[in-house]
Amino acid sequence: xxxxxxxxxxxxxxxxxxVHGIDLEVAHNEFVVLVxxxxxxxxxxxRMVAGLEDISDGLIEIGGRVVNALPPRSRxxxxxxxxxxxxxxxxxxxxxxxxxxxxxQSDSEIKKRxxxxxxxxxxxxxxxxxxxxxxxxxxQRVAMGRAIVRNPDVFLxxxxxxxxxxxxxxxMRVEIKKLHQRVKTTVIYVTHDQVEAMTLAxxxxxxxxxxxxxxxxxxxxxxxxxxxxVAGFIGSPPMNLLDAVVASAGGRPVGRLIDGVDVPLPGxxxxxxxxxxxxxxxxxxxxxxxxxxxxxxxxxxxxxxxxIAEPLGTETILFAELGGREVxxxxxxxxxxxxxxxxxxxxxxxxxxxxxxxxxKSLRG
Amino acid sequence: xxxxxxMEKPWQRWLIRFGVxxxxxxxxxxxxxxxxxxxxxxxxxLARPAVWIPHQLTLRNFQGIFGLLTTQPGxxxxxxxxxxxxxxVTSTVVALAIGMMGGxxxxxxxFRGKGALFLxxxxxxxxxxxxxxxxxFIVWARIGLIDTELGLIIVYLAINVPFxxxxxxxxxxxxxxxxSEAAQIDGCTRxxxxxxxxxxxxRAGLASAAIFAFLTSWNEFALASQLSxxxxxxxxxxxxxxxxxxxxxxxAGMSALAVLIIIPALVLTFVVQKQLIAGLTFGGVKG
Amino acid sequence: xxxxxxxxxxxxxxxxxxxxxxxxxxxxxxxxxxxxxxTGYTLTKPxxxxxxxxxxxxxxxxxxxxxxxxxxRTIMFITIALNLELVLGLGLALLINxxxxxxxxxxxxxxxxxxxxxxxxxxxxKYLFNDAVGLVNNALFDLGLIHExxxxxxxxxxxxxxxxxxxxxxxxxxxxxxxxxxxxxxxxEPIEAARVDGCNAWQVFRHITLPFLMPFxxxxxxxxxxxxxxxxDMVKIMTNGGPAQRTELLWTLMTRVGYQNSQMGMANAxxxxxxxxxxxxxxxxxxxxxxxxxFMGGAQ
Numbered sequence: 002x003x004x005x006x007x008x009x010x011x012x013x014x015x016x017x018x019x020v021h022g023i024d025l026e027v028a029h030n031e032f033v034v035l036v037x038x039x040x041x042x043x044x045x046x047x048r049m050v051a052g053l054e055d056i057s058d059g060l061i062e063i064g065g066r067v068v069n070a071l072p073p074r075s076r077x078x079x080x081x082x083x084x085x086x087x088x089x090x091x092x093x094x095x096x097x098x099x100x101x102x103x104x105x106q107s108d109s110e111i112k113k114r115x116x117x118x119x120x121x122x123x124x125x126x127x128x129x130x131x132x133x134x135x136x137x138x139x140x141q142r143v144a145m146g147r148a149i150v151r152n153p154d155v156f157l158x159x160x161x162x163x164x165x166x167x168x169x170x171x172x173m174r175v176e177i178k179k180l181h182q183r184v185k186t187t188v189i190y191v192t193h194d195q196v197e198a199m200t201l202a203x204x205x206x207x208x209x210x211x212x213x214x215x216x217x218x219x220x221x222x223x224x225x226x227x228x229x230x231v232a233g234f235i236g237s238p239p240m241n242l243l244d245a246v247v248a249s250a251g252g253r254p255v256g257r258l259i260d261g262v263d264v265p266l267p268g269x270x271x272x273x274x275x276x277x278x279x280x281x282x283x284x285x286x287x288x289x290x291x292x293x294x295x296x297x298x299x300x301x302x303x304x305x306x307x308x309i310a311e312p313l314g315t316e317t318i319l320f321a322e323l324g325g326r327e328v329x330x331x332x333x334x335x336x337x338x339x340x341x342x343x344x345x346x347x348x349x350x351x352x353x354x355x356x357x358x359x360x361x362k363s364l365r366g
Numbered sequence: 367x368x369x370x371x372x373m374e375k376p377w378q379r380w381l382i383r384f385g386v387x388x389x390x391x392x393x394x395x396x397x398x399x400x401x402x403x404x405x406x407x408x409x410x411x412l413a414r415p416a417v418w419i420p421h422q423l424t425l426r427n428f429q430g431i432f433g434l435l436t437t438q439p440g441x442x443x444x445x446x447x448x449x450x451x452x453x454x455v456t457s458t459v460v461a462l463a464i465g466m467m468g469g470x471x472x473x474x475x476x477f478r479g480k481g482a483l484f485l486x487x488x489x490x491x492x493x494x495x496x497x498x499x500x501x502x503f504i505v506w507a508r509i510g511l512i513d514t515e516l517g518l519i520i521v522y523l524a525i526n527v528p529f530x531x532x533x534x535x536x537x538x539x540x541x542x543x544x545x546s547e548a549a550q551i552d553g554c555t556r557x558x559x560x561x562x563x564x565x566x567x568x569r570a571g572l573a574s575a576a577i578f579a580f581l582t583s584w585n586e587f588a589l590a591s592q593l594s595x596x597x598x599x600x601x602x603x604x605x606x607x608x609x610x611x612x613x614x615x616x617x618a619g620m621s622a623l624a625v626l627i628i629i630p631a632l633v634l635t636f637v638v639q640k641q642l643i644a645g646l647t648f649g650g651v652k653g
Numbered sequence: 654x655x656x657x658x659x660x661x662x663x664x665x666x667x668x669x670x671x672x673x674x675x676x677x678x679x680x681x682x683x684x685x686x687x688x689x690x691x692t693g694y695t696l697t698k699p700x701x702x703x704x705x706x707x708x709x710x711x712x713x714x715x716x717x718x719x720x721x722x723x724x725x726r727t728i729m730f731i732t733i734a735l736n737l738e739l740v741l742g743l744g745l746a747l748l749i750n751x752x753x754x755x756x757x758x759x760x761x762x763x764x765x766x767x768x769x770x771x772x773x774x775x776x777x778x779k780y781l782f783n784d785a786v787g788l789v790n791n792a793l794f795d796l797g798l799i800h801e802x803x804x805x806x807x808x809x810x811x812x813x814x815x816x817x818x819x820x821x822x823x824x825x826x827x828x829x830x831x832x833x834x835x836x837x838x839x840x841x842e843p844i845e846a847a848r849v850d851g852c853n854a855w856q857v858f859r860h861i862t863l864p865f866l867m868p869f870x871x872x873x874x875x876x877x878x879x880x881x882x883x884x885x886d887m888v889k890i891m892t893n894g895g896p897a898q899r900t901e902l903l904w905t906l907m908t909r910v911g912y913q914n915s916q917m918g919m920a921n922a923x924x925x926x927x928x929x930x931x932x933x934x935x936x937x938x939x940x941x942x943x944x945x946x947x948f949m950g951g952a953q
Contacts, residue, residue, distance in 0.1 A: 088549070
């Protein structure tokens with residue numbers, strides 16, 4: 002059993018605190034992704050788990066054993082670095098076998114396990130090459146191979162795909178997923194890319210400024226963002242967020258936007274009149290009539306000129322003005338739309354997100 | 367290059383070539399003349415009117431300074447040569463070890479007083495050797511290090527350590543920290559990670575740092591001339607000065623000795639040509 | 654004891670040998686010499702090491718014409734040598750940069766003088782400028798330009814010229830090589846942009862090339878100011894400050910006073926002044942370097 006647990010983990014550089022008491026439980030064989038903008042403390046947290054940074058306060062346990070004082074080599078972890086960190090003076094074979102050699106494994110055992118890893122990752126043709134003669138994708142594979150060869154309790158990934166181009170990134174994402182299905186191990190994966198987080202994770206940990214903003218499954222954080230930050234961070238194109246003030250129209254609470262449009266608020270939202278709120282809706286929830294994802298019942302209709310249309314094939318992103326801001330809508334199975342054309346949009350009220358403006362917290366029950 | 371951008375007229379091109387040619391002649395001829403002199407008999411060197419094209423070349427001058435001829439007693443050049451070699455090699459090896467440790471500390475660790483310490487090391491290099499020789503003479507005389515090889519070795523350590531630190535700091539900085547961390551995750555201690563990963567990668571750089579240190583010691587004069595007294599510790603550059611102090615200036619013998627001093631420098635500089643330029647610009651422009 | 658075992662101690666432990674060496678060979682002797690510069694220490698009379706005389710050495714120096722001549726000559730020497738080397742080195746780098754063929758060979762040739770230690774350079778020019786057997790006089794004779802030998806190393810003006818010439822032969826290459834490296838790193842686009850904007854060759858040099866080279870120029874000056882005192886070796890063998898102190902520099906004067914006249918206290922006072930001069934030049938160029946780098950928005 003190799004679960005990882007972080008208890009009130011703090012990191013300070015001198016007087017500056019960069020990670021503020023993080024609590025996290027990673028179950029055995031779970032794939033957990035730490036995601037957040039750069040400087041949010043996700044890499045620092047990972048490096049503390051790895052033992053590359055010392056822990057200023059709190060406890061980290063791997064498989065029930067406190068590892069605070071253990072050096073990296075005694076934690077039975079492996080790590081894939083953003084730069085891959087392949088040893089430039091060793092061949093692929095030597096890179097893969099280095100950890101086993103340090104652990105004084107027999108040559109035959111090293112060869113067996115290295116060949117196994119090479120087979121999983123399709124590295125056989127490159128075994129005698131130096132890293133400098135490999136492509137980016139191949140290097141990435143070697144880095145992963147080096148991690149799996151040692152058969153660790155926990156895999157740590159530090160932005161492993163950020164140096165690849167978009168296409169290769171997509172491919173490697175799938176491979177990492179396959180790898181995890183094949184080599185069942187606990188994984189902690191750090192990235193700033195929310196698409197990677199959504200596609201790979203069993204659970205996502207969204208971090209900002211050294212705090213955990215929300216922990217949940219991909220659908221949790223997508224459908225029920227705990228606060229404005231998570232709402233804006235997860236999803237592409239991002240959620241539209243509009244300032245509003247709670248008012249009452251026909252006995253029902255509405256959010257009054259800056260341009261005077263009243264948006265009826267869902268019944269499960271606890272608000273008081275005059276409260277400043279942020280209304281959020283995903284582009285999928287704002288579509289021209291007849292082109293929406295969930296149909297048009299319980300929706301607010303409005304006529305708006307299209308400012309810009311970005312056709313993407315299966316869908317077209319439309320920009321229109323609402324609440325004094327530019328908002329994005331998504332038109333599914335689109336027809337050709339020209340800028341300046343006036344369309345009737347429907348805003349799906351069932352999928353509205355409401356946040357308190359002052360605290361940023363979600364107001365949905 | 368900008369040559370492709372600015373189209374010179376033919377006469378400009380020839381002017382440029384002529385300018386470069388003259389500069390190269392000025393740079394090469396003095397040294398070449400000394401080398402040539404080392405292989406010419408004294409009669410030709412002293413001939414009047416001057417003999418420009420040598421009629422014969424000889425190794426007699428070298429035999430002379432090594433005391434292989436009966437006619438000239440010469441200087442104890444062999445002993446000087448051995449002193450130079452022992453002092454230079456020892457101080458290079460030790461300076462490299464000490465400098466490598468220091469450079470690694472500066473490249474890899476954050477610690478209190480880092481900036482001040484680095485500045486301190488660099489400032490220690492601005493002290494002119496000749497100004498340093500006075501107090502060193504007093505101190506070394508008190509503790510019995512005057513005219514010993516050890517005395518000079520210690521002094522050259524101090525001259526070479528700051529520069530070695532500067533160079534190795536740069537070399538280690540070029541090696542990503544990730545590599546050492548990856549090695550530690552792979553099961554190495556920090557010590558193993560250094561020897562297995564960082565050291566092999568820095569080897570070329572360290573070799574050139576060693577050559578710089580060797581050349582500095584090999585060529586040093588100001589301190590050696592004051593801190594050595596006898597054949598026990600005198601080095602070749604000091605020997606060269608001794609030559610000029612003799613009653614009859616033996617130009618051929620001196621030239622031969624000069625050639626002896628320059629050969630290692632020539633070979634080693636050639637070896638580290640590329641690193642020499644890199645070393646000069648290091649930490650300067652590229653950061 | 655606990656601190657020594659903690660990881661925070663590692664960098665200090667790594668630096669310890671280096672610090673010890675510098676302390677023993679540079680700092681302690683400098684403190685000793687600082688002390689002796691306030692004593693009447695004479696080598697032949699060890700007891701005088703503790704004979705405190707206050708500022709007497711410095712007062713005597715400031716009132717001594719020989720010292721002032723050597724001081725002025727040293728400042729002049731450093732200033733003239735560094736500036737001429739810079740100008741010639743820049744010119745040489747620009748010329749070589751124009752040559753498309755055999756650049757590497759030319760660069761190797763330029764390194765030739767850098768292989769010579771100062772003592773060798775001094776010997777070489779002592780030989781070349783020798784009035785009886787020197788290459789220079791021989792050439793002038795055979796070209797029929799002179800009929801009496803010129804005493805290059807004896808007449809004041811000529812001797813100083815010869816020394817500066819030797820110094821330049823030794824060090825112009827340092828500038829040329831560094832600036833050539835700078836020219837090679839020069840990005841093409843700004844030059845092309847300037848040409849499109851209608852700049853002529855001089856304007857391109859003045860407004861694009863030169864500002865880009867400034868950090869290289871200052872780093873060359875900084876490096877050179879570090880070891881400019883090595884010229885002592887050269888002067889020592891060429892003229893030893895003579896004849897009759899016509900080429901006396903601070904460095905030769907201090908060894909004469911210290912070792913020959915045994916007046917160590919006085920010599921150390923001079924040594925201190927020469928150290929301050931060296932540091933002043935280095936700091937001056939280093940600050941120029943930092944500001945030039947900041948201006949270029951370069952690395953660090």
